[in-house]
Each structure stands twice: as structure tokens, then as C-alpha cells.
Amino acid sequence: MLTEPITYLQRCLQIPSTNPLDGEENVAAYVYDLLTSHGVKTDWIEVSPKRVCLVATIEAGATAVHPKTIGFSGHLDTVPVKISEWTKDPFGGAIEDGRIYGRGASDMKSGVMAMVSMMIELNQHDDLPNHLKLLITSDEENGMTGARHLTDRGDADDLDALLITEPTSGYLGYAQKGVVGVEISCTGKSAHSSSPQLGQNAIDDLYRVIREIKSDRFTITDHSHPELGPVVASITSITGGEGPNVIPSRASFYMDIRTIPGFGREQVLQALEAVNQRLSQQDETFSMEVTIIKDIPSCETDRDDPFLQIVAETMESIRKQPTQRVAIPGGTDGAMFSQAARNFPIAVASFHDFRLAHQIDESIPLSEYAETIELCKRLALKTYV
Ligand SMILES: [Zn+2]
Structure with missing residues (x-):
């Protein structure tokens, strides 16, 4: 394996870019300089002062x-x-016994630098069969605001296919769940707790919402996807009340809902509106408000899509073993790119071991990095019909 791609990765791991702290712009600056100094046309796209995306073509x-x-x-x-x-x-980029160590070694500085290495090498190529477009995002681990920004700008609108090199240990991801996060709040009327009849207890109202959501009448978790499994919903935080002797005028909870293709934000809102109507019919003073806090769509590419087939075959030709297609339990930027104006297949795949992603002493074997560079190169050089 060439020494340059290893040096690029090592240098990248040495620049901290932990989210939500600072540093993302520093690593983007390194990659920008690297690409442009090798003649690769690259745009610097500021999402916010500390968050930068790059688009290289x-x-x-x-x-x-x-x-x-x-x-x-x-x-x-x-x-x-x-x-x-x-x-x-974690920011040393040490190499020991063929493994490279550092935060992001698995998720996913290796994936990014494999694509950057491919772009640098293929920029020398005189007769490339395809246009290549590298979309490097910020803030994937928190809100996917980078991918959302690029999608809103239309940067993905001309793609015919997309490979996201998240660590998948050689599996090929074709579908992923979405996330809808809602805050549900009830507003009542405060009063002295010695005279509760003068107020409207928001916590009592909120309790009724929770009881309804936990009953058989709330059916969102009946919806299921053959490989991603059912929609799941969890109440993950709750707040309310003004003081020990005050009838609370406000109470709320947050519910995290993991969605599937065909069941997303709209269906969640409809189900909650049905809860609102049932409870309002029982008590005309009842009021409940729903606010969407998070909305990351689910996405799915047909498992038999020709591009997925080509990615699977290319992986097989590199690793000499069958490529298994999987639904991914977590989210990737693919969720945002799937909202682009044009529909295109999205494959999530690399050879990088995902078992150490987000872990202590995160690392991957450099042999997997070499395999992923090869995967990117072969897909870039393939003639598609
Ligand atoms: Zn990742």
C-alpha cells in the first residue's frame, strides 16, 4: 500500500474534531488544502462558522x-x-502491529481519507469513465446539519448513485431507520394546591396523554419493516411543575420515535392528533401541543438495485467472500441525501470494522483501509450503463 494515504489518515486523526466541541473546521481545512494542493477542484462550504462541508469534483x-x-x-x-x-x-494516529489508533479511526476518518486518497489518485487519470463527486460533511454525529445543508443547496441533485463509507465491517447497508423526536406539552392553569379546583393541573393532563400512548389505542408501534423491525417509541425525559404547593400550569415530555420507510413524521403527527382528539372529547378543557424537535427521515434503496449489485460484486472481488446486505440500525447522512431532488441509490459500505466505533482505543487494521480505497477506486472506474 502506498505510504501517502496512510500519512493522510494519520494527519487527519491528529486533528481533533469531536462533536459538539470545536475543531471540525480545522480538519476540514487540512482536507481542503490536501485536495486543492493535488489539483482537485474543491468547494469550501460554511454551514456555520465552526462547521464546514467540502464538495470536491x-x-x-x-x-x-x-x-x-x-x-x-x-x-x-x-x-x-x-x-x-x-x-x-486518541489524537496520536499511532500505528502498531498493522493497526492505526485514534478517535475516528473507525467512524469515519478512515472512510473519508480512503475517498480523498482515491480522488487524489484519479485526478491524474486522463480518461475517467465517470464524473466523481465527493461530499464531505460536518455534524453527522449530532444533527446531520452538514448533509442537510448540502442537500438543501442541491449538491446531491446531480448524483446517479452514492456510496457512504461508514464502517460496516464489509456488510452492505441498504436501509436505515429514521428518528422523529417530539415534545408533547400540556398547558393548564396554576392555583394554590389547597384549592386545586381553581386551577387546571397540567401534570394530570400529561399523565392522561402518557396513559393513552401506552394503551392499545396508540398503534404506531404496530408498523413494521421486514428487516428494520417495528417502529419503536420511548419517552426519554419529562419535566413539569412550578413548586411543591402550586397546581402546575405546564408539563411536557420528550418522545423519541424510530421510524421506518412509509412511516415518518406525518404519520407520527396524525397518531398524536388522534390522541389529542380522543382526550379533548372526554374533557373540553384538555389541551396538548406537539412540537417536532428532531426529524431525520428513514431511507431505503431497493436491495436488488443495479448499483447495490455492483457494490456487492466489487466488494466480493476484493475480499473474496459473499457480501451480505443489511438494514442499518443507526442513522447516516444518507437520510438527508435521500431527500435530494433526484432519486438515486445509496449504498452504505466499507471494510472498516464497526465494532470499535465510538469506543475506547478506537482503531482499525490498515489492511481494511487499503481494501476500502480499492473499493472506491473500482466503483469510480467502473463503466455503468
Ligand atoms: Zn459515522
Whole structure:
């Protein structure tokens, strides 16, 4: 394996970019300089002062017969680090026994630098069969605001296919759940607790909402996807009350709902409106408000899509073993890119081991990095019809 891609990855791991702390712009600056110094046309796109995305493009050669625009994507932010728990320097990029260590080694600086290495190498190519577009995002680990920003700008609208090199240990991800986070609040009327009849107890009202949601009448968790499983909903926090002797005028809870293709934000809102109507019919003073806090769509590419087939075959040709297609339990930027104006297949795949993602002493074997660079290169050079 060439030494340059290893040096790129090592340098990238040495620049902290933990989310939600600072640093994402520093690692973006490193990658921007690296790409542009090798002649790769790259746009610096500021989402906010500390959050930057990069879009790098290479045009197909003049003799290309059926050029497609093949997209590659990954994020440069990482989850935080508790340095005292690590036995290696999380920002050292040390290499020992063929493994490279550091926060983001698995998720997913290796994935990003594999694509960057591919772009640098193929920029020298005179007769590329495809247009290549690399979308590097910020803030994937928190709100996916980077991918959302690029999608809103239309940066994904010209893609014919997209590979996201999240760590998948050689599996090929084709579907993922979404997340709808809602705050449900009840507003009552405060009064002295010695005279509760003068007020309207918001906690009592909220309790009735929760009882309704936990009853058989609330059917959102009956919806299911053959591989992603059922919609799941959990109440994850609750607040309310003004003081020990005050009838509470306000109470709320947060519910995290993991959605599936065909059941998202609209269906969640409809189910909650049905709860509102049932309770309002029982008591005309009842009031409940629903606020969407988080909305990350689910997405799915047909398992038999030709691009997925090509990715699977290419992975098989590199690793000499069958590629298993899987639904991914967590979310990726693919959720946002799936909202682009044009519909295109999205594959989530790399050879990077996901078992150490977000873990202490995060690391991957460099052999997996070499395999992922090879995967990106072969997909970029493939003739698609
Ligand atoms: Zn990731």
C-alpha cells in the first residue's frame, strides 16, 4: 500500500474534531488544502462558522461514453473522547502491529481519507469513465446539519448513485431507520394546591396523554419493516411543575420515535392528533401541543438495485467472500441525501470494522483501509450503463 494515504489518515486523526466541541473546521481545512494542493477542484462550504462541508469534483474524460455522476460521502466529525480511559493517544494516529489508533479511526476518518486518497489518485487519470463527486460533511454525529445543508443547496441533485463509507465491517447497508423526536406539552392553569379546583393541573393532563400512548389505542408501534423491525417509541425525559404547593400550569415530555420507510413524521403527527382528539372529547378543557424537535427521515434503496449489485460484486472481488446486505440500525447522512431532488441509490459500505466505533482505543487494521480505497477506486472506474 502506498505510504501517502496512510500519512493522510494519520494527519487527519491528529486533528481533533469531536462533536459538539470545536475543531471540525480545522480538519476540514487540512482536507481542503490536501485536495486543492493535488489539483482537485474543491468547494469550501460554511454551514456555520465552526462547521464546514467540502464538495470536491472531478470531471469524466472527453472520451467517456456513458458518464455517470458517482457520489462518495463521509463525515469528519467524531464523537467525544474521555482521554483518561484511553491507553493510546486518541489524537496520536499511532500505528502498531498493522493497526492505526485514534478517535475516528473507525467512524469515519478512515472512510473519508480512503475517498480523498482515491480522488487524489484519479485526478491524474486522463480518461475517467465517470464524473466523481465527493461530499464531505460536518455534524453527522449530532444533527446531520452538514448533509442537510448540502442537500438543501442541491449538491446531491446531480448524483446517479452514492456510496457512504461508514464502517460496516464489509456488510452492505441498504436501509436505515429514521428518528422523529417530539415534545408533547400540556398547558393548564396554576392555583394554590389547597384549592386545586381553581386551577387546571397540567401534570394530570400529561399523565392522561402518557396513559393513552401506552394503551392499545396508540398503534404506531404496530408498523413494521421486514428487516428494520417495528417502529419503536420511548419517552426519554419529562419535566413539569412550578413548586411543591402550586397546581402546575405546564408539563411536557420528550418522545423519541424510530421510524421506518412509509412511516415518518406525518404519520407520527396524525397518531398524536388522534390522541389529542380522543382526550379533548372526554374533557373540553384538555389541551396538548406537539412540537417536532428532531426529524431525520428513514431511507431505503431497493436491495436488488443495479448499483447495490455492483457494490456487492466489487466488494466480493476484493475480499473474496459473499457480501451480505443489511438494514442499518443507526442513522447516516444518507437520510438527508435521500431527500435530494433526484432519486438515486445509496449504498452504505466499507471494510472498516464497526465494532470499535465510538469506543475506547478506537482503531482499525490498515489492511481494511487499503481494501476500502480499492473499493472506491473500482466503483469510480467502473463503466455503468
Ligand atoms: Zn459515522
